[in-house]
Amino acid sequence: MLLRNVLNPLPSCRAVTGTTVEECVACARDAAAQLRQGWLRVIGAPDYGAYLVHHAARHPGTAPMSERDYVNMFIEQRFNVRGAGRCC
Amino acid sequence: MSDRALSNPAVPRRIIFMLIWAGIAALGVFAFAGIALNRNEPVSAAWLVTAAICVYLIAYRFYSKFIAQKVLQLDDTRMTPAERHNDGLDYVPTNRYVVFGHHFAAIAGAGPLVGPVLAAQMGYLPGTLWILIGVVFAGAVQDFVILFCSMRRDGRSLGEMVKMEMGPVAGGVALVGTLGIMIIILAALGLVVVKALGESPWGTFTVAVTIPTAMLMGVYMRSIRPGKVGEASAFGVVVLLLAIWFGQYVAKDATFGPAFTYSAPALALAIIIYGAIASMLPVWLLLAPRDYLSTFLKIGVIVALALGIYFVQPDLKMESVTRFTDGSGPVFSGPLFPFLFITIACGAVSGFHALIASGTTPKMIERESDARFVGYGGMLMESFVAMMALCAACVLDPGIYFAMNSPAAVIGDTPQRAAEVISNWGWVITPESITQTANDVGERTILNRAGGAPTLAVGMAQIMAQALGGKALEAFWYHFAILFEALFILTAVDAGTRAGRFMIQDLLGHVYAPLGRTESVFSNVVATVLCVSAWGYFVYQGTVDPLGGVNTIWPLFGISNQMLAGIALLLATTVLIKLKRERYAWVTLAPTAWLLVCTLTAGWMKAFSSDPRIGFYALANKFSEAASAGTVLAPAKSIAEMQRVAFNNYVCGTLTVMFVALVVVMAYFTVRMSLQALRNAMPSAAETPPESREGGLAGAAA
Numbered sequence: 001m002l003l004r005n006v007l008n009p010l011p012s013c014r015a016v017t018g019t020t021v022e023e024c025v026a027c028a029r030d031a032a033a034q035l036r037q038g039w040l041r042v043i044g045a046p047d048y049g050a051y052l053v054h055h056a057a058r059h060p061g062t063a064p065m066s067e068r069d070y071v072n073m074f075i076e077q078r079f080n081v082r083g084a085g086r087c088c
Numbered sequence: 089m090s091d092r093a094l095s096n097p098a099v100p101r102r103i104i105f106m107l108i109w110a111g112i113a114a115l116g117v118f119a120f121a122g123i124a125l126n127r128n129e130p131v132s133a134a135w136l137v138t139a140a141i142c143v144y145l146i147a148y149r150f151y152s153k154f155i156a157q158k159v160l161q162l163d164d165t166r167m168t169p170a171e172r173h174n175d176g177l178d179y180v181p182t183n184r185y186v187v188f189g190h191h192f193a194a195i196a197g198a199g200p201l202v203g204p205v206l207a208a209q210m211g212y213l214p215g216t217l218w219i220l221i222g223v224v225f226a227g228a229v230q231d232f233v234i235l236f237c238s239m240r241r242d243g244r245s246l247g248e249m250v251k252m253e254m255g256p257v258a259g260g261v262a263l264v265g266t267l268g269i270m271i272i273i274l275a276a277l278g279l280v281v282v283k284a285l286g287e288s289p290w291g292t293f294t295v296a297v298t299i300p301t302a303m304l305m306g307v308y309m310r311s312i313r314p315g316k317v318g319e320a321s322a323f324g325v326v327v328l329l330l331a332i333w334f335g336q337y338v339a340k341d342a343t344f345g346p347a348f349t350y351s352a353p354a355l356a357l358a359i360i361i362y363g364a365i366a367s368m369l370p371v372w373l374l375l376a377p378r379d380y381l382s383t384f385l386k387i388g389v390i391v392a393l394a395l396g397i398y399f400v401q402p403d404l405k406m407e408s409v410t411r412f413t414d415g416s417g418p419v420f421s422g423p424l425f426p427f428l429f430i431t432i433a434c435g436a437v438s439g440f441h442a443l444i445a446s447g448t449t450p451k452m453i454e455r456e457s458d459a460r461f462v463g464y465g466g467m468l469m470e471s472f473v474a475m476m477a478l479c480a481a482c483v484l485d486p487g488i489y490f491a492m493n494s495p496a497a498v499i500g501d502t503p504q505r506a507a508e509v510i511s512n513w514g515w516v517i518t519p520e521s522i523t524q525t526a527n528d529v530g531e532r533t534i535l536n537r538a539g540g541a542p543t544l545a546v547g548m549a550q551i552m553a554q555a556l557g558g559k560a561l562e563a564f565w566y567h568f569a570i571l572f573e574a575l576f577i578l579t580a581v582d583a584g585t586r587a588g589r590f591m592i593q594d595l596l597g598h599v600y601a602p603l604g605r606t607e608s609v610f611s612n613v614v615a616t617v618l619c620v621s622a623w624g625y626f627v628y629q630g631t632v633d634p635l636g637g638v639n640t641i642w643p644l645f646g647i648s649n650q651m652l653a654g655i656a657l658l659l660a661t662t663v664l665i666k667l668k669r670e671r672y673a674w675v676t677l678a679p680t681a682w683l684l685v686c687t688l689t690a691g692w693m694k695a696f697s698s699d700p701r702i703g704f705y706a707l708a709n710k711f712s713e714a715a716s717a718g719t720v721l722a723p724a725k726s727i728a729e730m731q732r733v734a735f736n737n738y739v740c741g742t743l744t745v746m747f748v749a750l751v752v753v754m755a756y757f758t759v760r761m762s763l764q765a766l767r768n769a770m771p772s773a774a775e776t777p778p779e780s781r782e783g784g785l786a787g788a789a790a
Contacts, residue, residue, distance in 0.1 A: 041182055041452075042189030043383040045317035054176035071315035072372065077177050078448075079371035079379070079583070 046074035109149065116142025123213070123408070130403035133479040136212065137397055140220060140475045144468045147224040152232065152464040159664070159672040160236045162456040167779045169243040169451055179243070179451045184458035191449045191466045193383045195231070195441050196390070198277055198577050199434025199649075200470050202540030204478035206642060207431045208489065209419040211409040212482040214428050219478065222429075222436025223471035226679035230653055231441045232463035233660040233676060238446035239453055240775040246446045246656060252774045253662050258757040262655055265750045267591045268743070269439065269648040271619070274584045275626035276645040277577045278359050279638050280539040282631060284570050286352035290339040290530055291567055293348045295574045297331040298378065299362075305377035317380050324381045332567050336530055352631035359581065360624035366578075367585035367616055375582050382576040389572050393476050396551040406482040406489065411514075418494035419538065420639055421701040426690040429682075430646030435474020437683065439652025441467065477540075480547030487517025488525050488534070492543050495639055496536045497723040506535055530563030538638040545569035588619035629736050634723040635707070636736055644740055647691050651751050654683045658758040666765040666773035684751060691748040695741045704741030708734045 040047045048067045051074075055064040065073065119139035123131050156162050173179040182190075207215040238244055241252070247266060251259025285291045305320040313319060338344045350358070366374055415423035420431055434440070445463060453459055481489060490510045491499065499506040503519035510517050526534045529549055534542065549565035557564070590606065592615040597604015603611050630637045657680040664673045697703030700710045712734035714721050724730045765772055 038183060038186045038189075040317065041180075041186040042193060042387075043317070043380055044190060044193075044448075045380060046315040048315055050180075051176050054174070054180075058174065058176070068314045072310065074177060074315075075309075075372045075376045079375050080586070 044078055046071045109146070112142050112145050116146065123216075130405065131408075132401045133397050133404055133483055134401045136216060136404070136479055137394075137472075137475060140216070140472060143220045143224065144472065147228070148465060148468060151224060152228070152460050155229065155232060155464070155675060156457065156460040159669065159675050160233065160459075161669075162236070162459060163778070164455045164457050165780050166456055167781050168239060168453045168456060169776075170453055171781070172776075172779065173242065173451075178448065181454040182452040184454065184461050187449060187452045187454075187458060187462045188466055188469075189387075190452065191444065191462050192469050193386060194444045194448070195438075195466060196386065196470045196473055197434075197580055198280060198541070198573055199438060199440070200474035201477045201544050201573065202276075202280060202642070203432040203434055203646070204474045205481040205540035205543045206419050206493065206538075206638075207428055208406055208478060208481040209410065209417040209493065210413045210424060210428060211407050212404055212478060213408040214413065214424055215432055215478050216475070218428055218432055219436045219471055219474050222432070223467060226653070226657075226683065227435075227437035227441070227471065228464040228467035229675060229679060230437060230439075230657055230660065231445050231467040232459060233663075234442045234656050235445040235450055235453075235459045235463035236456075237660065237663050238450040239456065239459055242776050243451040244446065246442045246659070249446065250655070250659055253659060253666065254754075254757045254761050258754060261750055261753050261757075263591060263594065265648075265652060265655060265747070265754075266443070267588060267595070268747065268750075269645075269652050270584055270588045270591065271622045272626070272641065272645050272648045272743075273440065274363075274581055274588070274623035275630070276638070276641045277580055277584075278356070278363070278623060278627040279630045279641055280541050281574050281577050282352050282355045282359060282627060283537055283539040283638060284541045284545075284574065285350070285355055286537075286631075287349060287533065288339075288531055288570075289345050289348035290335040290563075291570045291574075292350060292355070293338045293344075294328070294331045294335045294567055294571045295578070296348070298328065298381075298571070298575055298578070299374070301327045301331075302374050302378035302381060305381065306373040309377060310372050320377060321380050321384050324377070325384060328381070328385075328571065329568075332564060332571060335567060336563065339530070353628065356624075356628045356631045359627060360620055362578070363581050363585050363624070364616055364620045366582040367589065367620075368612065375579065375586075378575065379579050379583075382572075382579050385572050386576060389569070390473055390476070392552065393480070393548060394472075396548075396555045397476060397479055400551050400554045402479075402483040402551055402554070404479070404482045405484065406486050410486075415702070418490060418498045420643060421699075422643070422690070422693065426686040426693070427643065429686040430643060430650055430690045432474065433646050433649040433653075435471050435477075437650065437653050437679065438470075439649045439654070439656055442652060442656035477544055480544050480551065483551065484543065484547050485517065485521070486515040487511070488522065488546070489543060490515060491517070491522050492534050492536075492546070493538045494536065495538065495635070495637060497634060499535070501533075501535055503533075503535070528559065528562045529566035531566075540638075541570060541573045545573070585616065585619050585623075588622075589615040592618050629732070633733055633736050634725075634729060635733055640736075640740060643690065643694055644743060647687055647694065647744060648747050650683050650687045651691075651747050654680060654687055654751050655754050657683065658754050662758050662761050662765070663773050665762045666771060668765075668771045670766065684755065687751060688748060691744050691751075695744045695748070704737040704744060708737035708741060711737070 037047055037050060048070055051070050052064055116139055119135050119142060122135045123139060168181065170179050170181040174181060204215050204219065234246065237249055241249060244252070247259060247263050250262040285295060301324050305324050308320045308323070309315060309317060338348060413424040415421060415427070420427060449462060453462065487507070487510050490513065491506045499509045503522040507517050507519040507522055522534065525546065526532060529546055534546070537543070545566045548569045549562045552565040553559060553562040589612065593604050593606055593611060596615065602608065603614060605611050626641055630641055657676050660676040661673055661680055664670070664676060693702055694704055696705060698706050700707040711721060711724070711730045715727050715730040715734060718727070720727060720730060724733055
């Protein structure tokens with residue numbers, strides 16, 4: 001239940017019956033990617049892949065930042081802000 | 089599978105749910121009965137944890153649902169700030185389990201580990217009850233409601249919200265209050281580290297290693313493999329584990345051992361200099377990598393401790409209620425009411441969370457209803473950490489517990505004297521077992537290590553060693569626990585000094601505009617030095633003042649933290665009334681009232697009690713009068729030390745009075761705004777106008 005909520009929506013997991021080995025591998029790879037992305041968010045780490053997806057959806061036709069620029073900007077934004085990021 | 093079974097008309101869904109919840113309630117009652125009725129046999133810590141989990145489940149299922157649906161009326165058709173401002177950086181709609189993890193990692197620090205350990209001197213029952221009742225009706229409610237308020241205001245911070253809803257004067261008062269609490273928190277956390285590392289070459293070495301390790305990680309993540317946090321952190325964790333292992337040889341080494349052995353005052357100066365430099369370095373070099381490292385370790389250790397308690401099922405050796413509820417305890421003085429309620433802040437209710445719940449978290453929420461899980465649920469999780477800390481302190485032999493947490497002024501500084509005093513209190517202990525415990529964890533002494541971290545570390549080491557590695561690994565686990573706490577305390581010192589710097593710049597900017605420029609190096613240096621000297625003063629004095637230390641600063645921390653919680657809940661109450669939901673205002677008003685009663689009573693007693701063990705001014709007067717009469721009072725050794733004690737206590741007393749005044753002013757503004765809003769026929773809260781999500785998504789999530 002919980003796992004399904006976390007992993008939802010996973011397109012390749014929709015078909016439960018009649019899956020091939022390739023589909024299973026793809027599904028597992030999707031799941032691993034989702035878990036990895038979730039973990040990066042939990043610890044507040046930059047996620048360039050997610051940024052590229054966001055950029056393509058929101059700002060089509062413009063060039064995205066390079067990975068280096070994105071990471072630098074992300075860390076600067078996250079830690080060099082007014083609000084304290086961490087509690088006692 | 090479950091959907092089909094539950095919708096089977098032969099077994100109505102409702103009945104199944106009722107049975108499940110009745111079962112959980114019965115288990116909770118059974119666990120509490122086991123704790124309360126067991127008079128002669130020791131109680132297993134697993135019962136305490138079980139009782140807590142049942143309380144959390146029931147509170148989450150029923151009370152938080154009531155708050156979500158009736159009081160706050162969360163609306164999933166409304167767009168959240170994350171969707172509205174989605175920028176791929178700060179504002180990102182995020183899966184609620186992920187937001188939960190992120191929020192939890194941000195709120196849970198050293199606070200829930202220290203408070204319960206100190207409060208264990210009154211027995212495990214008072215602490216347990218306050219942690220559980222406090223979190224359900226105050227702490228989790230505060231986090232949830234503030235998260236809601238910020239979410240409805242584009243993710244604005246607590247200070248900005250106070251300004252919006254209660255006016256600019258109240259906003260300014262809240263800013264000063266926040267700065268005050270920040271400084272006291274940094275001082276308390278700094279002291280915890282200093283107390284843990286004093287005369288401990290093993291601990292000092294491992295903590296020192298974290299600094300270059302984090303810097304290497306920082307360079308790796310910036311220049312070698314940009315943003316590869318996982319790889320850098322894996323490297324960091326391995327280096328730290330090796331450092332703990334090699335630390336024992338460093339400590340024994342003839343050259344390196346003394347090189348890493350420092351007295352507490354020297355370490356205090358070191359952490360002050362460290363704070364000043366670290367907070368001016370670029371964030372990618374030290375702060376960010378160590379934050380990732382400490383988050384990894386934090387989550388790992390909390391899971392390991394929970395598993396350890398369930399597998400080992402250690403017995404609680406502390407009594408359920410000790411005689412120190414009368415206020416004569418050595419760890420902190422003052423009676424159960426109000427001092428228990430300010431000693432345990434994080435874990436029951438923590439004002440600082442209001443800053444986090446109005447920081448990055450509201451900008452990640454995907455659906456309004458997620459705020460219940462993240463805000464209320466996240467705080468329940470922190471409360472669970474506090475319960476485990478309480479367990480770890482109470483599974484220790486009480487004699488050892490008091491040896492570690494009593495000030496030298498009370499139990500002396502030799503095992504013989506300490507054993508004698510503590511045995512007289514009724515907890516029989518021999519000098520040998522005190523020395524043996526120190527040897528087991530690889531330390532020269534465990535006496536006078538107030539501050540929670542070492543006590544928790546010994547408790548954890550004993551639990552973990554029973555689960556894994558036995559006696560041989562106890563010292564390793566002890567230093568692992570110390571390192572783990574020091575790691576996120578140093579991060580907090582660094583991040584907190586930065587936050588304090590911004591606040592000081594905000595305030596100074598009103599006086600002299602150039603000092604408010606955050607990009608000016610001059611202004612940065614001035615504000616950083618001011619901030620570091622403020623908290624550094626308390627850390628340093630805590631190590632040289634014979635009567636000072638964690639025992640003095642922690643009540644001040646508790647008062648300021650609960651004061652901030654009071655301010656946050658007052659804001660929440662104002663917002664509810666402005667939304668014309670005054671019939672539900674009791675949800676925030678009741679915890680507000682309790683917090684105000686506790687904070688104001690404790691503040692008043694700490695400042696003006698005529699008992700010099702409690703009242704700052706009474707102690708200051710006693711020492712300053714004796715000093716002018718030329719008599720030296722123990723434990724001070726000279727007139728100069730006497731004057732220092734007097735001065736420090738005047739400072740602490742004045743700060744306490746300031747905190748009390750802040751709370752009173754905020755309460756006045758709340759009453760004024762609430763009366764205005766009650767007269768107003770229309771809702772007047774300054775929420776961002778609702779915007780509906782397009783298409784069929786409206787109301788889909790639940």
